[in-house]
Amino acid sequence: MKITGLETFLVAPRWLFLRIATDEGVTGWGEPLIEGRAETVRAAVHELADYLVGQDPLRIEDHWQVLTKGGFYRGGPILSSAVAGIDQALWDIAGKTYGVPVHRLLGGPVRDRVRMYAWIGGDRPSEVAELAEEQMKAGFTAVKMNASAELAPIDTPARTAEVVARVAAVREVLGDERDIAVDFHGRASTAMSRRLLPQLEPLHPLFVEEPVSPEHSGHLRSLVESTSVPLATGERLYSRWDFREVMTSGIAVAQPDLSHAGGISEVRRIAAMAETYDVTMAPHCPLGPIALAASLQIAFSVPNFLIQEQSMGIHYNQRADLLEYVMDPEPFRFQDGYAVASSRAGLGVEIDEKAVRRAAETGHRWRNPVWRGADGAFTEW
Template identity: 35%
Template structure:
């Protein structure tokens, strides 16, 4: 096995958007990479890793992955939260990467081997109005996708989550010294969304999987209304209908509608999923490898979910790096109750900065057969793109009060 860890370095790069990468090096020269990107708060995780975690890794045995995870989570008084868990997740993925390279096998083999031949993926289709949305869906179907998340503008609003008036690719983190502010109108959304999604279903027919994201904007009662209205659309899922930190509120939604519910991209531990899983209040767990503390804890979350016939569907936007996506595909190939992987795609430049073995074809992903995670970092190229301040937007109601983004 690999020798002791001799260095843990943090690389921040911005090839079109910001990414934080942890690089762990062993005494015998094996290098493992982990993704620590937290959109809009990247430097917080970089500092946490550089100042508090990296010094603790030097001299440790990289083969003791679970012990390292327990040491960084259970052994620390201040635990949980997105900054801490993104940092621990980067360590965990980097150590799995090292173990795969040392043993000469891809990580999915270390997780028990494949239970499927490929991983179903979905991407995003957006349009400011229904005709533009249908055109966008057609474009993604032409790329081979069999599952598409559909988002539209809302009449009377100028900015809507996930959609641009120009039709340009959506990037939520805007460059600048402060976040942009969006104006939101829930009533207008509730009137329009069912009509737009019904038009999408009529357009694509029964076989295409359609998904939709409410992005935490609704109260439980509003979420229940939307779920009922969308039942004829036969969604694959309705995502993040309401902030679910208060897990009991999902009981109201679940009692009112049979539409499948996906929750959890902002959750970071199994404890935030516990009630949602054990009471079967959701159908899909949306935790990301990078934000939920790595491959090791996400396997445990998936195992708990499997007992309750709930499936894993990790968050995978463009603001997690190709390292996270690679780790997620390894987990997906080896996890029985893995359902689908979000894949927004990356620019050509990001693919160059993070060369990888994972591939996309015909609506599916595969992690590849390289030992480890199979994603590297071109550090010389990465150094050409320094960090640039960027923030996720905030949202206000028409009266100026804040609402959830």
């Protein structure tokens, strides 16, 4: 079997899909993407296609090594995201070739169902209590919310109190048998995180995500030592070498993204490394159905898995939602807040190619917002 071509499709709301075709009629789908830089990743995919066309798609590990190292210059979000989508598609082809789900090729499932969480509140969180109640009624046992909108490097007592009150309102709705994850989104400085985390301790978050932006990961150890709140990070880390530096800090949860961090191959290795540090996995996935399908293959197969993000109803999905590009939504019908293991071959999701091609005629130019503080200076989104 040989690879005959790679096609990419920009589709709403902000996604990039990849289709890899072979001379035996087996096709694989992937989702190579950096949100807001989709065209740049797309160009990288097509540069890598020069090597892949004519190759055996089942030599997944060899291709991963060549694609990540064969160009001499390595790493970074664009290359690792391009490789991630290719890697997903190659695993999809492998599973379809052998007639088994990808998680079977990774050693088989270690669990029968995967706990999922739902997003509430949006970028500038509001009505979080009401939204949490809706997700609870939908069967979810955990939600995630942004802690705040813009934050000054050292913000006022009022802003601090607002964050705590917002999380407290959700805790009151959910009670003690369900979980809240709180995303700082890199919006808080180290100083603000040090102020906020102790005040959130009585509310027992499942974890606090990105308490500092990635360039300040050296401060994670001091934050870990200052609070009992489990800390999580990783959506902006792109390889096991990036994660190596934060695993030793004492984080509780690693959050690599299957569309950013080198795909299934690399995230499986990150999970194995995390296990040696007693760190659990909660893969980042506010993206489309292919990225989620790939994430679930990891979730079913790694022992140190905690919980899985998914994007149905998320605030970014303005023009399309997760299920609009799939032929059968069954793999994403969650039962009591859990995804159930499937025997479907490959990534386990059948993409509606006609819908994808139709959406790609319009495409998108999604960009993340640029925020400014009260003084007009740039502030973290």
